[in-house]
Amino acid sequence: MAQLLILTPTVNSDVLPALGLLNHQMRQIPAEPAQLINAPSCDLLIVDARQDLANARSLCKILKTTGINVPLLLVLAEGGLAAVNADWGIDDVILENAGPGEVDARIRLVIGRQSQDHLSNKIHASGVVIDEASYSAKVHGRPLDLTFKEFELLRFLATHPSRVFTREQLLSEVWGYDYFGGTRTVDVHVRRLRAKLGDLESLIGTVRNVGYRFNLHDDENENRAQSVRS
Template identity: 35%
Template sequence: MTDTGKGLVLVVEDERPIADLVRLYLSREGYGVQVEHDGTAGLAAARRLHPVACILDIALPGMDGTEICRRLRADGDWTPVIFLTARDDEVDRIVGLELGGDDYVTKPFSPRELVTRVKALLRRAAVVSETDRVRTLGTLVLDPGRRTVTADGRALTLTATEFDLLAHLLGRPGRVFTREELLAAVWGYASHAGTRTVDVHVAQVRAKLGPAAGLIRTVRGVGYTADA
């Protein structure tokens, strides 16, 4: 384990050459890195070390990455999670996002792209501006400064990405955002990464909104809007 000023990133990857490469690139960017090679050890490390982010391979010995994420979320731990997946494992990617993952990168991947994803995710999770106005739509109240959301007076627990997606939609009620625009604005990368990520996160946000879910409307063939 290395410990530096930007915080510790936990990498759980059983392919050692990949794990070593990810460690190298993250270390170069000033992050501390803890590497584990099986799921059971990875979950224990996440609970013990409280990293700023977790990079989880989905296919792991002992316990897969989606199960690690599920158990962390069940503990109330909303540490940002990026999944590493095989290129053809769309079902695994969707399941991972539905369990509370924030992003995924498909193998083979560019280590620089992965580091960029980590940095973007941590920037989103850390941005707190007390001057941002509280956003209200129907029974929804979103406070960017405190990063809190209530619906019908009920406090919601959102991942960093779910919060930022909802905040972006509420920032301009009635404005229809394409999936590509949401990918660029919320995830910080271009449309070639795949728009299915947006659909899954919108579905997750709606599930958590409960009766207020209808405020987020699908515009067929275009994208999404928060009804004004």
């Protein structure tokens, strides 16, 4: 059962009649940007575009611009299908007269895709969770305050666990070939990154006279598949 939030210009109307035959929980609010500030949490946003395509399109673009983290489903009358394109930023469309089987399937699929996409953007390794979509990282649930290059360095090492990289290789992979600084910048960033990792500073290991690597816990060494992308 999913929590659905319906944005419609005609609150209390049957935007998608088949929903009344399903077990999902629904709430309706006016389809206005101001209503989004205190909007309740949900698993899926449904935008009613049956009568006003222009306003629905504007609302969808606002929702995507503000960075919503749930999928967006558009309800249309059949005549509105020709107006929809990728620029709307929606995840799926459905006709207002769709039957309960189709409605339920689309809800499950669009929420499932969002969940898979979210997981695929995360790297789990030795207590560290790196979210590539939001450029953020956590250690045992504690957010790390990383600079962009610190994040990129951690992400690169974590996606190649146990592999040793020279300072020159890290400069090339993380800073790029057009970077003219010396290898000392790698040492400085590693030192800062270790300080921010705290008790897990040993995750960034030093291989004397070679470079650095991301160390795995012993149990993860036995199953390296668990330490890369979920």
